[in-house]
Amino acid sequence: MAVTVRIPGVLRAEAGGQSSLEILSDGGMTLSAVLDQIGTTWPLLERRIRDEQGGLRRYVNLYIDGEECRGLAGLGTAVPDRAEILVIPSIAGG
């Protein structure tokens, strides 16, 4: 079982150039656990998404099968098997 994490172009260098990552899942992972898994292989990618206290960076959005995680249970949201997670930076800046 696995979940798919889609990586935006601006972060692909931190994922070895990949546009998506397959993360093995036991079927009961939280979003935080998915990020922990990412951090073991792609630590720079993980730290672009979360701070050292585990907080999701303000202008990074994580969608689980189309639902932004802040409207669910945040990083504690359970990620179903075969879910697709989109990492999408906010539109911001000048």
Added chain:
Amino acid sequence: MTTSVLAIGTGKGLFLARSDDDRKTWEINGPHFPMTGVYSVGIDTRRDPVRLLAGVESSHFGPIVGYSDDLGGSWQEPATRPIAFPEESESALARVWQIAPAPADQPDVVYAGTEPQGLFRSIDGGVTYEFVRGLWDHPHRPEWGAGFGGPAIHTIIPHATDPKRVLVAMSTGGVYRTEDGGDNWQASNSGIRAYFLPDEYPEFGQCVHKVAASPGRPEQYFAQNHHGVYRSDDAGATWVSIADGLPSDFGFAMVAHPHRPGVIYNFPLEADGRRYPPEARCRVYRSEDAGATWQPLSDGLPAEPFYPTVLRDAMCADNAETVGIYFGTRGGEVFASRNEGEHWHQIAAHLPEVLCLRASVV
């Protein structure tokens, strides 16, 4: 002929200027770390090859602390977070405001000052850093303010001869010193005015913008305050005004000549409420007698009305025998003097706003 490097941290990336003809002409490359604010840079000439250090903030993806051992050809970032607040601090790194290599007799020691007000110490040349808990645990910390720029340690001066002594400064909070390697810290603001507080001479809470150390005089420091320019001759214990002779006592930058004790550079701004050069004239001020007198330096600088600000770390000196002085503006211009301020020329224009500069012969 020597090679010189000028690192230009801007609001949208790091630019590197290189001169191979004793700073007559410069070639600029970049941006490195595009679309990030580069708030701190360091050039560690104690190492061979020279190491560049950069404290970068992406508004989306947070802080990045990187280094380069090939003058910016490539940048490295360790797998573990190089600077991280411990869990019990309940804080997270927002920005690195200052990167300060220690003196040459501590060849692997580099300090980093952060937002929030953390001090970190590296013993591996700036690859990874340890949290200096003594300053974080200071009982004054809950009362330190954010200033306008943010709650940060923006100045770090390792003592020239004693590795256990370090001076830091913050806005607001003021100057603090340790004499025991960082376990204990003393507020060191006696004589520095905080006009914006009911008690104008408090123990701490001053808005010190920048401090510089005098070479060869390890007890002498100079400070640009939020209104007020000061000198200390007793390692920061007490401060006296040296603002007489300047057109204004407001500004951000304070730079010490790296070889000549008591020679300092300043870029005055009119006032807190009018952050423009006085009379809209682009002038650097230099004192060669530790602040007793000041001379304007403007030969080669723009003669037309000039309004940009020079931020606290956007002015620096290099380490050449005949020292170069540099300043960058929020208008994206960089000016340089290759003869200690006597004559200036513009070496960059149309950059994003300049946040910080560091220069060195490499």
